[in-house]
Amino acid sequence: RAFGDGMATAIGSARLADSGRTLASRLTSISELAGRLGHLQDLDGIAWAIVAEARRLIHHDTIRVYRVDRDAGMCEPIAFQGVFLGTTEPDPETLRVPIGNGFTGWVAAHGRSLRLGDANADPRGIALGDTSRPESILVVPMTYEDVVHGLVVVSAIGRDRFDEDDETTLTIFAAWAAQ
DSSP, X not given: OHHHHHHHHHHHHHHHHHHHHHHHHHHHHHHHHHHHHXXXXXXXXXXXXXXXXXXXXXXXXXXXXXXXXXXXTEEEEEEEESOBTTBSSOOHHHHOEETTXXXXXXXXXXXXXXXXXXXXXXXXXXXXXXXXXXXXXXXXXXXXXXXXXXXXXXXXXXXXXXXXXXXXXXXXXXXXHHO
């Protein structure tokens, strides 16, 4: 029993050390992004900086950054990376989403993050492509003064690919970008 307790303690310590390294890496990436964003003034530059830095924070298959256009009632894609409907260079019109529709539009309308372990099982989704495999999705609003100005959306093939730490990290990341 003492051996088992010792092993449990060792495993717990290893997990805690790994968690600490991961947190330190994420905070370093957020700090670097904040530094880069401080020098950028244009929306496209900010969006592409988010796309470039996000891979260091959260493993994902696709990423999209949207501007929320309240006058038009749309979420407009301004930067994206990954394979969408079989191509790495989709027509931005295919990624455009009305506020209130799909996961992206839902977050734009409600101003709350959305983390789903299997997006295909949620009725709020809009099916674009292969729905035969589970896909995880994380959508966070870029909010400034209680107004959603943009969104960051990451997805990954597989069930439950994002956790609470990923959501917190991306939320901090998005808050920096919104300012």
